[in-house]
Amino acid sequence: MAKSKKIISKHLYYHLSRRNFIKGAAAGSVIVGAPAILKGLTRRAKAAEKGVVRMLFTAPTMIPGDWTRFEKDTGLKMEDTVIKDDPGIFLTEVQVNDAGDRFDMISTLSGTEQSLIDGGNILQMETSAMPNWSGMPASIQSMPYLVRDLSPSAGKVWGVPLAMNADSFGYLPKKLGEKRPPEEASWSLVFENEKTMGRSSTGDNYIYLWEALAYLKHTGQLAVKDILNPSPAEAKATADFLIKRKEAGQFRLFWKIFDDQVAVMKNGEGDAIRRWEPAVNEANKAGGDWVYATAKEFYLKWMHGIYITSQVEDRGNIDEVYTALNWFLSGGYASAITPLRGYLNGRPDLAVDYNNSNGLEDITTAMDAAQEKMALKFAKEDFWFSAVPENLQEMQAQMDRVLNA
Numbered sequence: 001m002a003k004s005k006k007i008i009s010k011h012l013y014y015h016l017s018r019r020n021f022i023k024g025a026a027a028g029s030v031i032v033g034a035p036a037i038l039k040g041l042t043r044r045a046k047a048a049e050k051g052v053v054r055m056l057f058t059a060p061t062m063i064p065g066d067w068t069r070f071e072k073d074t075g076l077k078m079e080d081t082v083i084k085d086d087p088g089i090f091l092t093e094v095q096v097n098d099a100g101d102r103f104d105m106i107s108t109l110s111g112t113e114q115s116l117i118d119g120g121n122i123l124q125m126e127t128s129a130m131p132n133w134s135g136m137p138a139s140i141q142s143m144p145y146l147v148r149d150l151s152p153s154a155g156k157v158w159g160v161p162l163a164m165n166a167d168s169f170g171y172l173p174k175k176l177g178e179k180r181p182p183e184e185a186s187w188s189l190v191f192e193n194e195k196t197m198g199r200s201s202t203g204d205n206y207i208y209l210w211e212a213l214a215y216l217k218h219t220g221q222l223a224v225k226d227i228l229n230p231s232p233a234e235a236k237a238t239a240d241f242l243i244k245r246k247e248a249g250q251f252r253l254f255w256k257i258f259d260d261q262v263a264v265m266k267n268g269e270g271d272a273i274r275r276w277e278p279a280v281n282e283a284n285k286a287g288g289d290w291v292y293a294t295a296k297e298f299y300l301k302w303m304h305g306i307y308i309t310s311q312v313e314d315r316g317n318i319d320e321v322y323t324a325l326n327w328f329l330s331g332g333y334a335s336a337i338t339p340l341r342g343y344l345n346g347r348p349d350l351a352v353d354y355n356n357s358n359g360l361e362d363i364t365t366a367m368d369a370a371q372e373k374m375a376l377k378f379a380k381e382d383f384w385f386s387a388v389p390e391n392l393q394e395m396q397a398q399m400d401r402v403l404n405a
Contacts, residue, residue, distance in 0.1 A: 064336035100309030132329035159305035166299035166377035
């Protein structure tokens with residue numbers, strides 16, 4: 001029986017991966033309505049272990065190096081697992097493979113919250129159980145990724161902000177004859193610039209089609225009605241542009257994961273690459289001279305949230321879970337993640353006292369610089385990432401057309 005269970009689970013995981021998830025997401029069904037035959041095929045729920053909390057991540061860059069500070073500050077042990085940062089894989093793991101049986105908390109990129117709420121996969125949060133919540137700016141507390149406006153969840157808090165940033169691209173200004181920050185650099189270095197011909201790269205899924213669309217909008221090459229929900233016609237026009245640039249020899253490659261981004265830079269395979277900010281930091285540790293661009297046209301703004309799995313109610317370890325959540329809103333996490341990744345958590349203001357109390361005053365300077373940089377990024381026109389736009393299926397189909405051209 002166990003053998004059959006494993007085979008079926010693997011089969012479902014494959015067929016409900018990103019591209020198949022997209023079909024359900026586009027229709028509004030996602031995986032919430034999975035067939036009844038799936039029941040009983042998931043792994044047995046893991047009982048709570050006193051003093052231990054377990055968390056599922058979709059990005060390794062959210063982990064603060066190690067959990068030494070967490071354990072010191074909370075008295076708890078953290079067990080983490082990381083899966084690919086892909087909405088389809090994440091929702092499959094949560095809604096089909098019952099990740100809540102094995103994890104107390106799940107963290108993912110913004111945009112999948114309503115599906116988790118509708119599927120009964122996460123618990124509404126009691127903000128009073130997290131003392132650090134009350135001092136968080138109202139603008140963060142009310143983000144749609146945490147407080148949903150959709151019935152029946154209106155006005156309820158479902159998530160805690162783990163980290164946020166605004167993405168652009170990395171480039172080699174010295175090699176390209178470009179000015180270094182704070183001077184702005186254009187996304188043309190990625191998409192259509194003779195200086196970077198054959199040596200620019202971007203990602204391989206619909207998110208990066210989205211960014212190309214934003215570039216076309218900001219440069220007046222395409223009229224876009226709603227940047228958060230591009231129409232099929234707009235997605236096609238963007239794909240046509242990327243195919244034209246690909247055929248002209250603009251792109252070195254379309255990367256898949258974080259490690260690919262770092263490898264391209266370390267191996268000297270590019271001069272301008274759309275990537276996550278931590279990838280630039282990793283490449284520069286190896287002697288690179290990469291700069292994360294102060295973007296001229298736009299940034300893609302995002303947030304990773306943390307959610308409590310509904311199975312925690314039965315495990316009876318909710319107090320320990322809230323202790324962990326409160327730490328992610330603390331100066332301890334801020335002091336660890338900001339210098340390491342350049343990200344901000346919900347309470348960066350608490351980091352100064354934490355640093356002073358723990359002999360980490362030198363980190364405060366790095367955090368101040370990160371906050372100033374973040375203020376510049378967020379001053380640009382809003383372009384908040386939503387993992388499930390209305391025409392997601394068409395957007396991925398158009399990106400597939402680019403990859404196959």
